[in-house]
C-alpha cells in the first residue's frame with residue numbers, strides 16, 4: 354500500500370448534501386497536503402461518497418467496488434463514505450477485502466485520522482457514529498464553482514417517512530449554529546460568491562432542535578439577507594409541514610431570497626400519504642400551495658413524487674396525477690418506489706408490479722413536460738434576471754439561471770460570468786431557454 358499519499362479522487366453519488374460533503378472532504382485532504390486529480394487512475398486515494406436512497410444508487414457502487422477488487426489489492430487506498438457506509442457498515446469491509454476504510458455520514462471530520470490509521474496499521478477501519486458533532490472546518494471546503502456555493506445548515510432528519518432510509522443513514526436533526534453559518538456565508542461573499550443555497554434534508558426544521566438559540570429558519574434568512582453583496586439565497590429541501598407563514602413572509606420581503614420553493618408532495622392520495630407518514634393531507638398541502646401563491650405571487654414550486662408505493666391503486670395514482678395537473682409545479686423529480694432495508698415500508702409487500710410503476714412514472718414525466726413547456730412558452734419575449742455562472746457545455750454560449758431556477762443560455766462576453774444580467778428569452782429547447790442580453 355502507498356505509504357505516502359499524494360493525490361486523491363472523490364466520486365460522488367446522490368444528492369447535493371453528498372456533493373457538499375465531498376467538497377468538505379476534499380478541503381480536508383488538501384489541508385493535509387494531497388492534490389485532487391480528476392482521473393481515478395492517477396489517484397493514490399479513492400473515495401466513493403455514496404447514496405442509499407434507491408436500490409440502483411447502491412448497486413452502482415457495489416458493482417464498481419467489485420470490479421476494483423479483481424486481481425487483488427492494488428497500490429491505492431480505497432474508502433467508502435456517505436449513506437451506504439451507514440446502511441451497510443462492516444458488511445462492506447467483509448465483502449470487499451481490498452476496501453481500506455468505511456466512514457459514516459457523521460464522521461467526515463475524522464477522515465484525516467482514519468487515513469493515517471489505515472497507513473499505520475494496514476488494517477481496515479470502520480467509523481460510523483450515530484450522532485453528528487458540529488466541528489467541521491467549513492471554511493476549508495474545496496469549491497469548484499466560483500459563483501454559487503452550497504452551505505449546510507442542518508443535518509439529519511426526524512420525520513421518518515416510512516419509505517425513506519435517510520433518518521437511519523444521517524441520524525437525528527442537528528442544526529448548525531447560526532453564527533457559524535453567517536460567518537461562512539460572509540466569507541464566501543468576500544471571495545466573490547453571489548449565490549448561496551442552504552442545504553438540509555428539511556431546511557425549514559432549522560433551529561427547532563435548539564430552542565435556546567431563538568433562531569428558526571425564517572430568522573436565519575433575515576440574518577443572511579443582511580449580508581452585503583449576497584445577491585441570491587436559495588434553500589432545499591423544505592418539508593410541507595414546516596412551511597410557515599413567517600417563512601412565506603420572509604420569501605416575499607427579503608430581496609435576496611429567490612422565489613422558488615421545493616417542497617415534496619410525494620403523493621396525491623390521503624391513504625397513501627398516511628401510509629408514507631407524510632403527516633399532512635392532500636387538502637393541507639393544497640392549502641400551503643394556495644397560501645404561498647397568495648403571499649408570494651411570482652413563486653415557482655418544485656416537488657418530489659413517488660409512484661408505486663405499496664398498495665397504491667390505479668385510482669390513488671390518478672389522484673396524484675390530478676394533483677400535479679392542478680398545482681402545475683415548475684419542477685418535479687419523479688421516482689418509482691424502491692424498498693429500502695430497515696425502513697417500515699420494507700415490511701410491506703412491494704405489490705405494484707415494476708411495469709405498472711414504469712407506466713405511472715412515464716405518465717407523470719409526460720405531464721410534467723407538458724406543464725414545463727407551457728410555462729416556458731409563456732416566458733418567451735420577456736426579460737429575466739440571470740446570474741451568469743459559466744460557459745455552457747459547447748464552450749461558446751454562457752449559461753445562467755433565473756431566480757426561479759430556469760436555465761438560460763445566451764451569447765455574451767466572458768466578463769459577464771459572476772454578474773447579474775437581464776436576458777430576453779426568444780426560444781427554448783429541451784427545457785433550456787435561449788436568449789439575448791437585453
Ligand code: SAM
Nearest residue numbers: 516517554555590617657658659688689690691
Ligand atoms: N427530505 C426531503 C423531503 O422529504 O422532501 C428529500 C429527501 S430524499 C433524499 C429525496 C427524494 O427521494 C424524496 O423526496 C423521495 O421522493 C425520494 N425517495 C426517498 N426514498 C425513496 C424510496 N425508497 N423510493 C423511491 N424514492 C424515494
Ligand code: SF4
Nearest residue numbers: 510512513514517519
Ligand atoms: Fe426522508 Fe421524509 Fe426525512 Fe425527507 S422528510 S429525508 S423523505 S424521512
